[in-house]
Amino acid sequence: MVIEDEYIRLIFGLKLKQIRTDKKLSLFGLAKLTGLSKSYLNEIEKGKKYPKPDKIVLLAEHLEVPYDHFVSLKLDKNLAPVGEILQSKILKEIPLDLFGIKENVLIDIVANAPAKVNAFISTIIKIAQNYNLTRESFFLASLRSYQEAHNNYFEDIEADAERFAKSYQIDTTKKITSSELEEILIEEFGYTINEDELSKHKNLDELRNIFIPKKKILLIDKDISEAQKTFIYAKEIAYNFLNIEDRLYTFPWIKFESFDQVLHNFIASYFAGALIIPRTIITQKLTDLFAEKTWNSLHLHKIIKQFNCSQETFYQRLTNILPKYFNIKNLFFLRFTHNQNSENFRLSKELHITQQQAPHANRNHEHYCRRWISIKTIEDFKKSSKKRATFGIQISSYENENNEYLVLSSATSDPFKKDIQRSVSIGMLLSNHLKKKLQFLKEDTFTKRTVGVTCETCSVKNCTERAAKPTKLEKKNRHKEIANTVDEIIASYH
Known part of the structure; x- marks a missing residue:
């Protein structure tokens, strides 16, 4: 196996820092002890430089550590987890630079508490494995976080x-x-x-x-x-x-x-x-649309038709424009796909600006709420001639939450796969700011529906669209009842 120079430098630096701190020496103190400059020692510890043999001899003598221990790539028990992380190349896979994080800074954090950090990373990896988190989905999640951060x-x-x-x-x-x-x-x-x-x-x-x-x-x-x-x-x-x-x-x-x-x-x-879809043009057209006193869905459709784009491209473009030029930042974008021979709906793409709005990609094989306009537009499309897109708009009021969203959605055949329909939706948090921006948004302008997240966790009574029993909710309630009973028993003996 070819061992990278960078890896060798990092291991030496980690060892030096551990030995120095064990001996309760500052960088200044080590510099004074060895005659080497503080900046040079700092670069060694950060893995930027590897000392020449005579310098290693000098460090070994003054720190009372065998030369062979310094140059060996074997790490002691405390630093072994760090070595495993470095050798696994996981830090190369994570796009650290995208978030302004230097690899050496992260390594430094790991080195200061290797056992705890290693346990944390191992936990994350196990969770990822249990949820079938692939390298692809990991990268896409990183990209999505990057988009949301900006x-x-x-x-x-x-x-x-x-x-x-x-x-x-x-x-x-x-x-x-x-x-x-x-x-x-x-x-x-x-x-x-x-x-x-x-x-x-x-x-x-x-x-x-x-x-x-x-x-x-x-x-x-x-x-x-x-x-x-x-x-x-x-x-x-x-x-x-x-x-x-x-x-x-x-x-x-x-x-x-x-x-x-x-x-x-x-x-x-x-x-x-x-x-x-140039920003100056779409911004002006949306400004005109938002200034209208009454809602007319044809006006939105006409705007979309003025650009040579798909429904998805237009809706995604809104996620660029609305936060920047209208200060509408509490929004989400969703793309659902559906095989006409199946009862399942899959959330295949999502983006959440500012807040983490429900829903999110479901890795527990639960049934998404059928009351969402995102799913209803697909159902409407299946009933139509299947040549033209179907559109829908509603106010989604989440059960047991104060949040309500104005959600616009459209559905078409998937242009890439046979027998697949898909919908794209954009949801905007109902707020005083949104109501001021959208002049047509009045109390009774759009249908309001109470929605859940998944059927298995939903408490909505007498839901005719329910696709599964609220098994997760019932289990949670049972555990809560048991906990309350236990508390009562314990309290009765005081």
Whole structure:
């Protein structure tokens, strides 16, 4: 096994720090004792430098530690968990830089209480295993946290999209088409577009494109919609215009080599949304919509139609614009999928800005509340001609909570999978601020429904939409009754 230099430096630094602190020496004290500079010793302990043999001899003599112990990669019992973490490469998998965390800082925290931190990390890993948390879902959760930390608005990517439009004379006041983006890919970036190859492979029917980097060939499904093609082309432009090389090569993506590829996919997708739905235009149109005194769903539909985008792209774009330009930050985005031959609904994508609103991805195989508009729009779509999207809007009032959300939802066939329907929804916390922003939002403007999270945890009585008994709630109540009875018995003997 090839041992990385970085790992060797870190192990030596951890050992030195442990020996120094065991002997109750400060860095200043060790520097005075050995004649080595404090800054040099600090860099050794942080794993930035590895001392030459004569310096190791000096440290060993003054700290009264065998030379062989210093240079050995074997760690004592207290530091062994740290070594396991370093060797497991888990710190390389976690996108620390994304959250402004330095790897050495985290290692320092671990080193100060290795047994406790190791126990904590082991617990997290076991929980992840029990909930089938894959490497993919871990990276996606990290990305989602990154988006939420920035209220899902990235000024630099917005500016990049506008810079591209100006540089290539794209008229963003008009609906952007795939043909004008295709011309740029071919003429400016040397692409070859092939619409025939994918149809020759039946097992690739869920893929919409494959990019072959060596030849700069983009294989694209000839049957996709104009909006899908435009989005794919816009992503390809992002990779080239932003000089992103470490990237994914398929859409939808099927594998990745690193977190950077997942992050770069997000950046390219954000760029595409910002280009297709420019912030200045969508902000003005939403301002006009929110100023209307009465609600008319056709006005929202007309806004969506003015952009060459899918329902999902538009709803996701709202999660960028609403927090930044309307200060509507307590919101969530959900995407549900449903196989028409199944009774189950799966939450396949979620984003929560500011608050962690219910629901979240359900890994306990419980049944999501059928009262949600997200699920109702899918049911309505199944009953329709299945050619046009179905829309819905309601106020969801969560049982046993004070929170209520105005939720907009639309459902269509899944463009990538057969016999699958999906809905996308955006929910906004009902507040005085929201009511001031949305002039049409009155007390009786929209239907209000009491909703739960899952049927198994829901206490709503006489629910005709219930898909399962409230087994989790009943178990919780039984345990509560038992605890109360035990308390009463104990109190009676006082």
